[in-house]
Amino acid sequence: MQRPLQRFFQDRQLARQAQDPMAAVCVLATVDGAGRPQARTLVLRDLPEGLAIYLNASSPKWQQSQDRVAIQTWWPSVQIQYRMQARCQELPAEHIAESWQLRPDVPKRMDWLYQQHPQGSVVSDRKELLQRLQDAPAPQPLVAPTGARGLLLIPDEVERLDLNQDNGIHDRQRYELRGEHWQVQTLIP
Numbered sequence: 001m002q003r004p005l006q007r008f009f010q011d012r013q014l015a016r017q018a019q020d021p022m023a024a025v026c027v028l029a030t031v032d033g034a035g036r037p038q039a040r041t042l043v044l045r046d047l048p049e050g051l052a053i054y055l056n057a058s059s060p061k062w063q064q065s066q067d068r069v070a071i072q073t074w075w076p077s078v079q080i081q082y083r084m085q086a087r088c089q090e091l092p093a094e095h096i097a098e099s100w101q102l103r104p105d106v107p108k109r110m111d112w113l114y115q116q117h118p119q120g121s122v123v124s125d126r127k128e129l130l131q132r133l134q135d136a137p138a139p140q141p142l143v144a145p146t147g148a149r150g151l152l153l154i155p156d157e158v159e160r161l162d163l164n165q166d167n168g169i170h171d172r173q174r175y176e177l178r179g180e181h182w183q184v185q186t187l188i189p
């Protein structure tokens with residue numbers, strides 16, 4: 001059996017070749033402290049170790065992602081959806097220090113702003129935001145602040161839904177990790 005992440009990477013490669021803008025991102029779903037579901041779009045990175053997301057520790061989603069998360073992708077170009085349940089493992093600070101340098105300038109400065117003003121906190125208006133961003137301290141040379149973090153996602157359940165079927169009947173398969181081995185089941189779509 002093909003391992004589900006190999007399949008994911010192959011499908012994602014096809015979506016990238018088709019210039020699908022959704023190929024770069026996922027929807028990250030968490031549960032907040034009040035038990036409410038929360039979802040947002042994040043860039044989904046491929047590392048040699050697997051899938052990873054980058055986020056700031058000042059955001060509530062950081063605490064919500066310490067144990068388990070769900071992610072979802074949908075690539076219209078190839079008509080394939082993935083849903084995954086994953087354990088999270090924090091990426092080492094050395095990795096963040098290096099990869100953070102590749103970020104564009106504005107996200108870098110935003111990460112420094114979050115050191116004083118958490119992501120998602122309220123400002124009176126956009127003008128105040130721009131002023132705070134301008135005033136935010138940033139060392140020279142610019143290095144990653146402590147709040148810049150990343151998580152390796154370690155899936156243990158992967159569901160693939162392929163809409164691209166000649167007879168119109170979607171193909172839905174669920175892979176579950178049992179010990180060392182993946183088991184696959186076909187589900188009614």
Ligand SMILES: Cc1cc2nc3c(=O)[nH]c(=O)nc-3n(C[C@H](O)[C@H](O)[C@H](O)COP(=O)(O)O)c2cc1C
Pocket residue numbers: 025040041042043044054055056059060061119120
């Ligand atoms: C295409 C796209 C990519 C995004 N990538 C990221 C990302 O990699 N990391 C991130 O923290 N937020 C990213 N965001 C912003 C998040 O969706 C979200 O608005 C922000 O992180 C605040 O979420 P929170 O309220 O859960 O903290 C992205 C948004 C879009 C539309």
